[in-house]
Amino acid sequence: MITDARVLDPTFVPAETQHRDAELNTLSAALNPITRGEPAETALLFGPSGVGKTCIAKFAVDQLNDTVANFNHAYINCWQNYSRFQTLYRVLEGIGQSLDIHRESTPTDKLLDRLRDYDGPPYVIILDEVDQHEDTSVLYDLYRVREVSMVLIANREVELFTQLDDRVASRLTAAMRIHFDRYGVAELVSILEDRVRWGLREDAITTDQLERIADAAAGDARVAISTLRTAARNAVEQGRNQITDALIEEAEPKAMAEIQQKTVQKLTEHQRLVYDIINDYGEIEPGELYAEYRDQADNPRTERTIRNYLRKLCHYNLVQAEGEGRRRVYRIIS
DNA sequence: CCTCCACCGGAACGGAGGGGGA
DNA sequence: TCCCCCTCCGTTCCGGTGGAGG
Incomplete structure (x- = not known):
């Protein structure tokens, strides 16, 4: 396919x-x-x-x-x-x-x-x-x-x-x-149509389905193309000649996650632990975060180093810091 | 209004790791 | 080979900031 x-x-x-x-x-x-x-x-x-x-x-x-x-x-x-x-x-x-x-x-x-x-x-x-x-x-x-x-x-x-x-x-x-402005649904559909024409069998997917992918991607071509690819790959895995609606539904969250996953993989062991703790809590105060980190890590890094990690995580749009000083909480971006 | 105190992030430093030159 | 110097990363020290609480 x-x-x-x-x-x-x-x-x-x-x-x-x-x-x-x-x-x-x-x-x-x-x-x-x-x-x-x-x-x-x-x-x-x-x-x-x-x-x-x-x-x-x-x-x-x-x-x-x-x-x-x-x-x-x-x-x-x-x-x-x-x-x-x-x-x-x-x-x-x-x-x-x-x-x-x-x-x-x-x-x-x-x-x-x-x-x-x-x-x-x-x-x-x-x-x-x-x-x-x-x-x-x-x-x-x-x-x-x-x-x-x-x-x-x-x-x-x-x-x-x-x-x-x-x-x-x-x-x-x-x-x-x-x-550059976000793409509209019709624009994304024609971008996807090109990719289908160049990379898939002709009848692999319908225009309605492309519209659906485009709609869910909210103007982001990277997400849309990634969704198409995931759906196509899974169709191949299942031995199908065509992409089904169920495959698209399945691919949408996966495509979003895949883009973020790549960033997480590049983190070091300690950075990853900090990220995982914030992920577990969903939202956590700095003091509690340091305490939890010290608890879980072998050879924990100092607080100052953790603050550097946090800056990095924010920079990579994995984590969001909200509030100043004492009101500060770290939250996962999903 | 003033003083704590939790938190932030800049600056300087030192060691690890690695190549260049004598 | 030994010594020097580089970058990178983590650490230490510290001054600044703004809520909380007297």
Whole structure:
């Protein structure tokens, strides 16, 4: 029933995109100077998750790659590469300069010197989830390299700017902003139809069923595609040729959970324990949380370290901190 | 209004782990 | 080989904040 599993992956970048023509054109215009061998304008992409920001950014750069031979590009996810060192390392990797730089033993300043010496063709860097970066001064570092142009992706404009230091923020005021809205049901359905056409047997699913998936996804294409994939996989497992309504119903919560599950898996043992305790309680006060943690952990970390973990958990949108000071409670986000 | 006190998060430090250079 | 220096992570110390309670 599944003819091409790749297109059911939410990170797959299709050969043609839908419903994002205006956003794509604006971004392409920002990148246009590259065609003349000049650095591009900085572009800022904002919008909630699953609205095509990453997809359009990658697509625009791929498109440029088809017409312009002489430029470099890199995609860096700041959630995974959150320190200044890690990001610069990836940046150098994108221009083949990282081979003789060894992780852990080269000072960040050396990486920066290496980058400043860069005098190759224009270099476009997509920085995804830039609001998850722990040290946004790296943006300033990158700004100072003439050949480098940046496409920055984040959820909310206001929250991003509160994290930036003034030097970066003032430069970004001139950047091109592109806001992405949630997809409507009809838009999601046509996105899903493409994926069905490319990746499933023709009669595997009905339009009514796609509408149902789209409706439940609430404008988030990642959730919608993930739901479709889960339903299709389970249908294959059951030896069916078609996706049933029951399979869709089953897949909906699974798809949501799957996206969160990936984040939880990346936590360390102790971070995971803190998360599990909050999950068990649903909602818990800091003092009780520390006490419970100390009780359950072998070689417990200090309170200060737990506060660092909590900050991280909040940052990853796994946990929500509500209230200030004494009124503070930690709650699971579901 | 003032004083506690639980809690937050910044700064500085030190050790683990790992590569470079003499 | 030994020593130095890097990053990363956890720790220690501490000042700030805002409800609770006198």
